Amino acid sequence: MTQPLIYPFTAIVGQEKMKLGLVLNAINPRLGGVLIRGEKGTAKSTAVRALAALLPEIEVVEDCPYSCDPHDYSSMCSTCRQRVDSGEVLPRATRRMRVVDLPVSVTEDRVVGTLNLEEAIKKGEKRFEPGLLATANRGILYVDEVNLLDDHIVDILLDSAAMGVNTVEREGISFTHPANFILVGTMNPEEGELRPQLLDRFGLMVQVEGMADPVMRMEVVKRRLSFDDDPDGFYAQWEEEEHRVADQILKARSLVPHVPISESLMYAIARIAIELGVDGHRADIVMVKAAKTLAALQGKDEATIEDVRTVAELVLPHRLRRRPFEDASFDFSRLDELLRVNV
Template sequence: MKLALILNVIDPKIGGVMIMGDRGTGKSTTIRAIADLLPKIRVVLDDPFNSDPHDYENISDHAKNFSSEKQSLQTTLINVPMIDLPLGATEDRVCGTIDIEKALTEGVKTFEPGLLAKANRGILYVDEVNLLDDHLVDVLLDSSASGWNTVEREGISIRHPARFVLVGSGNPEEGELRPQLLDRFGMHAEIKTVKDPSLRVQIVEQRSQFDQDPYSCMQEYAKQQDLLKLQIIDAQQLLPEVIIDFSLRMKISQICAKLDVDGLRGDIVTNRAAKAFAAYNSRKKVDVSDIKKVIILCLRHRLRKDPLESIDSGMRVQQITNEIFGE
């Protein structure tokens, strides 16, 4: 789970993480904690869509108007946005709507940005994603596919960038996820309850320690946290230089073909994740161990389910991987 989240921070184009597991295993806690590891990002000042001043293709119309009027854009540094999408949210709240107050007081139609606008260039987290209403799932599918959110409301037409890392968590007992949405997640981690008594005691003690004195508990781990932050920043800078040999790319595609994975998203995500893992380990070349480390996370949720098969999808991926790599 932690590795999948870190790799998505290094390369957001991997496409997010779906974390499924037993309740009470710290899924939400871990996801919310990842926000502390993210380096700050540069955005256009007073732009509600967190537009990147150096990426003109994906800049909002609001910022474009700004630049045409003032020639040079003013920028500022902000923390990477971590936005929660509640299950009961309305479509207007997610996509954005008409600013009623301005319409009534000034008589002008203006757009009030929604959660997708706030999540641009950040993380959009959906807890209990398998319980999300179908109409919100459609909205997420649309914006995560195109990277843009289009709103048509009461004579207003607005289009703004909505490029976010989609992170979902849920308990498989509460229902399956729609295949289209599941396929949108780059990686899929499965969490099981810890069985080792000594590790359980360690977790309970850490939790009690944090409840009694959160500040000193955070201070105790501040050095490790800062080291991890630096490692992630170094990996982000190294990532463009990382290469993966043609023979390894062929093997990844052989595995996907043998597993009968629909589409090519599995191949693309595995290549990206292997590169991110190599960068995370300060290497410029991907080797077989990198692929083995990430391939189950990238492919387990893309396999067609056979009701007569009892073997876990993670085991199936591992078997075929060992077979293709000749082990």
Template sequence: MTDHNTHAETTPRDAQSSDAHGHEEESTGQTFPFTAVVDQEAMKRALVLNAINPAIGGVLIRGERGTAKSTAVRALADVLPTREVVTDCPYGCPPDDRDRMCEECRERVDAGEDLPTESRKMRVVDLPLNASEDRVVGSIDLERAVREGEREFEPGILADANRNILYVDEVNLLDDHIVDVLLDAAAMDENIVEREGVSFRHPAEFILVGTMNPEEGDLRPQLLDRFGLVVDVEGVNEVDDRVEISQRRSAFDADPEGFRAEYESRQADLRDDIVAATRRLPDVSLGDDVARLIAGVNIELDVDGHRGDITLRRAARTLAAFEGESDVSVRTVRRVARMALEHRLQRLPFEEEEQDVMSAFHDVRRELGLED
């Protein structure tokens, strides 16, 4: 199942680059408002759910060129809430959670120091395709380590990404050794750098967001499985939607500040909804019937391991929290099932019929006697 384009204009430039809008936004110094994105409900939902609950595991957005995937990702940062950080920490450690701090912040806390704090907005941190491994993980000054016995560490992109969004455009084109680094850091929420017997580690909790054009190659299966949610997007075919997309884009290009001002109240409302959902999330319950439904769908689809079950549970609970519900319903599960499971299906060579997430969902729902 695919969803429609956002606010990309169907210009030749759009047809040539999947991140054309990102480039346009940089030229104005402004980002297109997230709430001004036309349609694309599944993509917006997946991004917002990860903002509320990073434990979902990030999102991969797949689609043809010119579908403004990059624009939507960059726009997300503007509706994210602020969070408390240790002011002088290069990793933005949380001042009230020792277990998630870097070694230096822990040592300062243990010594009785009152850490300086400030509120800081989350950011979208780019990982360029041509980035070297040292640029991604950081580098250790080996000469100083040998000469003076001190570890001098230069933080990299993973340090910047801690407690932020790590965004990889054309993620399917990443070098294998960088993919391995991302897989390790995502699995441990920590970046470990080892050079010539000298090692350094720091927290690396990030929301991994990737965009790609499937026509330019596949994603490594190990990395695809690491994404909690996957959403497919395509161009708009409805006349009214295309007109609205072009009008909004033209208005933004003509007056970015004025256009953003028109959407500020909607942006603020979404920001407040994300904060409220984050607070509600721990109290959302998932009943036995719904748990059996989730397990049954994964079994029916022959999904390997338990990541599908866990991700679908997390996504359903988060959507319920976002919509102000105290319990996860069958309908809530249905609305996130495809994006949580479809990329985990086993595609066998020469298979005559592809497995379908929604068919399996309804089959299991009926077997359990549950109302949609």
């Protein structure tokens, strides 16, 4: 089922928060993606690719550029809807979830899509040539070094990520299509920050650290080398674990909508956001979703205070306003106190 050439997700050593952030998004794509901050060489892109490989394959309309789900009319692009309406049986295929890379040098027309050159010249017809946002529908859009991307491209990305729709009004083309994807961005803060407005649009943020523990470092190297020597053999060792986590994600997906979160926890979340002076309501909304998703991942039947505490670390730090020279790290004792007082 899985192509064993990709390093298994479960074999990644450490980086628990990053893995958690990715898994939560895989369970609940409504979380709004994850921003991974950290140095180079901390397994960021390995983890993203590994996650896509771990997840079960998806069923798609075979010839649809937007990878529409043949079972869900409401999520289909307008073309697929028309085909269904006209009584056509859509051709199906199953394949792995896509990871679409967005290089730093990407141009706007490649992101949103553009006029199809060949059709225009050969047939004189105006056709939309789908861009990366189309390819990323129902997949993962991976932006390495998102802080180095041109500002206007980041604007476009976050806009469609937030709405799940890409609206094109350019180069003679007027078109709208679904663009639901998990946005994963990475950045090395040493190379410049992201505007606060953009930070806020990422549902979760994780900080990855270089590994200081020599034992773990050695383990990383050992696993990597043994994967390189014999990928199939290495995968076989991890196969069971991969299936276990994949199952867990699948189960959690069906659970999320039914995991309740208590009134008092929601109030605690609201008070935390107010007291910490977080702008807007995204923090509240994402915290509720993330706590429910985490509870679902653990197979619990209700989100607990521990879930809120855990996800707060992923939801709050990038949304706080800092005064100059205030310590950049987030004071979690304050959070604990707020949680204790409010629940």
